Amino acid sequence: MIILGIDPGLATVGYGVIEKNGAMLRPIDYGVILTPKEESTAVRLAMLNEQLTALIQKFRPDCVAVEELFFNDNAKTAIMVAEGRGVILLTAVKECGRLYEYTPLQIKSALTGNGRADKNQVQYMVRAILKIQTPIRPDDAADALAAAICHANTNQILKDNKI
Numbered sequence: 480m481i482i483l484g485i486d487p488g489l490a491t492v493g494y495g496v497i498e499k500n501g502a503m504l505r506p507i508d509y510g511v512i513l514t515p516k517e518e519s520t521a522v523r524l525a526m527l528n529e530q531l532t533a534l535i536q537k538f539r540p541d542c543v544a545v546e547e548l549f550f551n552d553n554a555k556t557a558i559m560v561a562e563g564r565g566v567i568l569l570t571a572v573k574e575c576g577r578l579y580e581y582t583p584l585q586i587k588s589a590l591t592g593n594g595r596a597d598k599n600q601v602q603y604m605v606r607a608i609l610k611i612q613t614p615i616r617p618d619d620a621a622d623a624l625a626a627a628i629c630h631a632n633t634n635q636i637l638k639d640n641k642i
Contacts, residue, residue: 480509483540483626485571486619487548489523489563490514491544492531493619496538497609499631506609507538509620520559524566531567535574541576544630546586546622581629586622589629601625 480500486493495509512530514523535543537546548557571578584594590604602614602621608628615621 480544480631481538481540482627482630482632483538483543483571483575484534484623484625485543485545485567486622486626487545487564487567488619489520489527489559490516490604491617491619492527492563492567493617493621493623494531494534495620495624495627496534496540497624497627499629503629504608506611506624507577508612509615511617511625520561520562524562526565527566528570531570532574535571542576542579542630543571543575544579544581544626545571546626547580547582579630579633581626585633586625586629589632590625 480498482497482499484495484497492512494512496507498505498507501628512527514526518526545564545567548560568578587596587601588594590596590608591600595601598618602618605611605615605621605624605628609624617622
């Protein structure tokens with residue numbers, strides 16, 4: 480099974496593609512989609528759709544795992560990231576058909592056993608599970624791989640967001 484994990488955003492969207500074969504997980508690819516802040520929000524959203532569509536067509540994942548949003552205070556940033564996340568969800572459902580969403584707490588718990596784990600603990604576990612020797616940069620890519628690992632290790636009796 481090929482799983483595409485996504486850490487949503489507008490300026491930077493992390494992605495991580497893994498393969499699950501039985502209990503074994505291996506990384507296929509990871510990185511980020513970047514949109515230039517000089518462009519209008521509408522253009523950036525279109526760029527995000529185009530680049531995510533290309534990723535899905537390239538790797539043909541069986542499903543997409545997306546991290547849900549969590550914000551403390553900045554409403555303007557939250558709205559822009561939520562708009563990006565909306566495009567991600569729409570693109571994932573249209574291009575792949577199987578979409579799963581996980582809270583940061585669920586992802587951290589699945590990887591570390593602690594829903595309050597910090598970024599360093601999550602990064603350490605992503606690297607250990609996928610046997611990646613070097614630090615994963617930027618953090619958005621590591622977060623996307625974490626979402627994919629969370630899905631790979633989650634009971635599949637989840638509601639399928641399938642069209």
